[in-house]
Amino acid sequence: MPRRYLLALDQGTTSSRALVFDLDGIPVATAQREFPQHYPEPGRVEHDPEDLWNTQRECAAEALACAKISSSDLAAVGIANQRETTVLWDRRTGKAIHRAIVWQDRRTADSCARLRAEGSEPLVTQKTGLRFDPYFSATKLAWLLDHTPGARAAAARGELAFGTVDTWLLWKLTGGRVHATDATNAARTLLFNLHTGTWDEDLLRLFKIPPSVLPEIRDTAGAFGEIAAGLPAAGAPITALVGDQQAALYGQACFTPGTAKATYGTGCFLLLNTGEKVVASTHNLLSTVAWRIHGKCTFALEGSVFVAGAVVQWLRDELNLVDSAKDLDALAASVSDAGGAYLVPAFTGLGAPHWDPYARGALVGLTRGTNRAHICRAALESIAFQTTELIAAMEADAGLRLAELRVDGGVSRSAPLLQMQADFLNLPVVRPKVVETTALGAAALAGVGAGLIAPETFAARWVADVRVEPRMDESTRHAQLAGWARAVSRSRDWAKS
Numbered sequence: 001m002p003r004r005y006l007l008a009l010d011q012g013t014t015s016s017r018a019l020v021f022d023l024d025g026i027p028v029a030t031a032q033r034e035f036p037q038h039y040p041e042p043g044r045v046e047h048d049p050e051d052l053w054n055t056q057r058e059c060a061a062e063a064l065a066c067a068k069i070s071s072s073d074l075a076a077v078g079i080a081n082q083r084e085t086t087v088l089w090d091r092r093t094g095k096a097i098h099r100a101i102v103w104q105d106r107r108t109a110d111s112c113a114r115l116r117a118e119g120s121e122p123l124v125t126q127k128t129g130l131r132f133d134p135y136f137s138a139t140k141l142a143w144l145l146d147h148t149p150g151a152r153a154a155a156a157r158g159e160l161a162f163g164t165v166d167t168w169l170l171w172k173l174t175g176g177r178v179h180a181t182d183a184t185n186a187a188r189t190l191l192f193n194l195h196t197g198t199w200d201e202d203l204l205r206l207f208k209i210p211p212s213v214l215p216e217i218r219d220t221a222g223a224f225g226e227i228a229a230g231l232p233a234a235g236a237p238i239t240a241l242v243g244d245q246q247a248a249l250y251g252q253a254c255f256t257p258g259t260a261k262a263t264y265g266t267g268c269f270l271l272l273n274t275g276e277k278v279v280a281s282t283h284n285l286l287s288t289v290a291w292r293i294h295g296k297c298t299f300a301l302e303g304s305v306f307v308a309g310a311v312v313q314w315l316r317d318e319l320n321l322v323d324s325a326k327d328l329d330a331l332a333a334s335v336s337d338a339g340g341a342y343l344v345p346a347f348t349g350l351g352a353p354h355w356d357p358y359a360r361g362a363l364v365g366l367t368r369g370t371n372r373a374h375i376c377r378a379a380l381e382s383i384a385f386q387t388t389e390l391i392a393a394m395e396a397d398a399g400l401r402l403a404e405l406r407v408d409g410g411v412s413r414s415a416p417l418l419q420m421q422a423d424f425l426n427l428p429v430v431r432p433k434v435v436e437t438t439a440l441g442a443a444a445l446a447g448v449g450a451g452l453i454a455p456e457t458f459a460a461r462w463v464a465d466v467r468v469e470p471r472m473d474e475s476t477r478h479a480q481l482a483g484w485a486r487a488v489s490r491s492r493d494w495a496k497s
Contacts, residue, residue: 003075005067006446007233008439011056011081011165012244013102013266014313018059019439020067023075023452025461027436031062038099043106043348043495046099049087052165053172061232071233077173078240078446080247080438081165083188086140088151088213089168091161094176098148100165101140104267104306104348108139109357120206127193127200129278129287134349134357135304137164138190138207145208155210162213164188166241173238175228180216182241183292192217194278194287197297220246220291221449239449244438245269246290249300251441252406252432253462255455260394260402262387262421263438264411267351268308270390272301272398283393284353293448301397303352303390307345308383309411314347315379321372325414332377332416340365342487343378350491353393360494364487383411384420385484391425404428404467408437423472424481433465 005028010017014037020029033055038046064070084103089096101107112132115121121132130136141162145151154160163171167181186192186199191209193200199214218224224238242250245263249271252261257275262268271290278287278299290300307314312328315321322328346359363375387405395401405427411417412431422429434440447453472480 003073005069005073005075006443007060007063007074007077007236008443008446009056009060009077009079009169010244010439010442011052011079011169013082013104016052016055016059017439018056018063019436019443020063020069021440021443023447025434025440025444025458027434029063029067031059031066033059045102045104045348047085047102049089049096049100049168052100053169056169057232064232071227071236074233074236075452076239076446076450077227077233077236078242078442078449079166079169079238080242080244080442081169081185083164083185083243083245084135084137085165086137086144086162087165087168088141088144088148088160088162091159094171097151097160098144101144103135105140106134106348106357108134108143109349111139111142112357115206124190124203124206127195127203128190129187129194130190131286131355133355135351136188136190138203138209141209142207155213158212160213161215163215166243167215170224170238170241173227173231174225177228178225180218180224180241182218182220183289183297184220184243184246185241186217187289188243194289194299197292219293219295221293221445223449237450240442240445242291242442242445245271245302246300247441247445248408248437249273249290249441250445251437252408253459254406255459258398258400258402259406261406261408261437264308264383264407264409264417266308266310268305268383268387270303270387270394272394274299274301274398279397281393281397283397284355285390285393285397286352291445301394303393305383305386305390306348306351308386309409310347311343311345311379311382312411314345315376322376325411328376328379329414329416331373332380335373335377338378338381339370339374340367341370341374341378342483343375343382344487344491345379345382346491350488352390354488354492356492358493358496359491362487362491364490365483377416380414380417381420383417384424385481387421388424388481402427404430406430406432408432408435418466418468422468422470424477426470426477428470429468430464431466433463
């Protein structure tokens with residue numbers, strides 16, 4: 001029997017998921033598990049790496065069972081992952097020496113500020129396309145080495161392995177045989193040189209990272225090894241590793257320069273394909289690798305909103321304002337505007353284009369007439385406002401005007417949000433028929449890595465499901481955007497001592 005299916009492992013910030021696709025990109029089965037979030041101190045966010053592994057393994061088993069297939073039916077496996085989250089483990093035992101430090105974590109803000117004050121940022125940005133921010137992996141890894149007893153000595157002896165979540169899962173899936181990453185994930189560490197495609201010796205010295213802990217960098221699509229015996233999908237080839245946002249860009253078939261997508265997940269991440277050219281941003285965006293196939297890089301501009309869907313979770317879990325995202329949508333749609341209220345969800349600082357780790361959340365413009373419907377609408381508007389800021393910066397950097405914005409992620413199911421986004425952007429917003437674009441991108445890249453899928457064939461199968469046109473008048477749009485800018489200014493530098 002031919003191997004007719006692709007398995008995508010989608011390890012995210014709040015849950016692990018596994019999806020089975022057929023070779024035409026049609027989802028066949030899915031499984032999902034949430035896992036605990038750890039907040040040991042304000043500004044700190046951690047995951048237990050074993051939770052990531054265990055939930056991902058369980059999801060793989062459940063998805064295969066739901067699809068009624070076995071590993072012999074799998075043509076390939078692709079892994080998409082939350083990026084920047086940093087794991088350090090013992091090579092001999094395979095056990096992490098500390099909880100994973102999550103991409104949202106802000107504990108190294110002062111280290112980043114010190115490095116910036118020393119004048120190193122221009123060189124680092126030129127080499128990596130990134131900037132000094134706690135978001136990225138290098139200062140997290142340095143913190144683990146400095147604050148875990150015996151870690152630096154163990155690293156010097158070659159006993160420790162570092163990885164972002166893709167590398168951790170690959171290690172576990174291959175029974176500790178493969179310590180590797182791909183170019184998209186390496187490009188998020190502050191240690192990868194965009195121009196050489198390798199770990200950079202100057203950056204390793206700057207962040208005091210011993211080369212012995214680093215994984216091998218490989219193409220995004222290609223042979224990574226086979227899943228070890230005794231695990232779900234044992235024997236199946238792993239043929240793609242890709243950061244979740246790059247996976248979504250691929251899953252949205254944004255293959256030509258000037259095409260862009262926004263993924264509304266825990267955060268909101270925008271990527272604009274810039275082709276073979278590294279575009280240096282002058283508007284506080286990031287230059288990054290979109291994917292590397294057959295040794296050839298495609299690059300992208302990226303903007304990151306740290307809190308998007310997470311604001312819905314906050315209203316539900318912390319404020320008990322709604323019971324579900326559906327309730328929030330209904331309340332937000334019940335009012336024509338937010339009544340002058342603005343919610344800036346800078347709970348872990350502000351990402352692009354502000355890059356302020358000291359910003360904190362703010363709810364401003366309240367009056368006696370403000371009710372929970374207004375606050376719910378302000379929460380959704382905050383996602384659309386932040387996205388609009390990033391698109392404006394991208395268009396300025398790339399010297400173009402987008403024709404449309406392709407959207408995906410869980411929050412893209414919100415009809416009120418899509419209308420707000422189209423209105424604030426004054427652009428059509430398009431959601432595809434298959435909204436699981438991160439998993440779809442990982443599966444498609446696995447198919448590419450296995451030699452089964454051509455990009456042009458995949459692009460031809462991309463189908464739009466919803467297209468939302470803007471309908472807000474120009475004066476209202478300008479007033480709304482100006483109000484948002486004022487609200488953001490109130491949140492800036494709040495936590496700075």
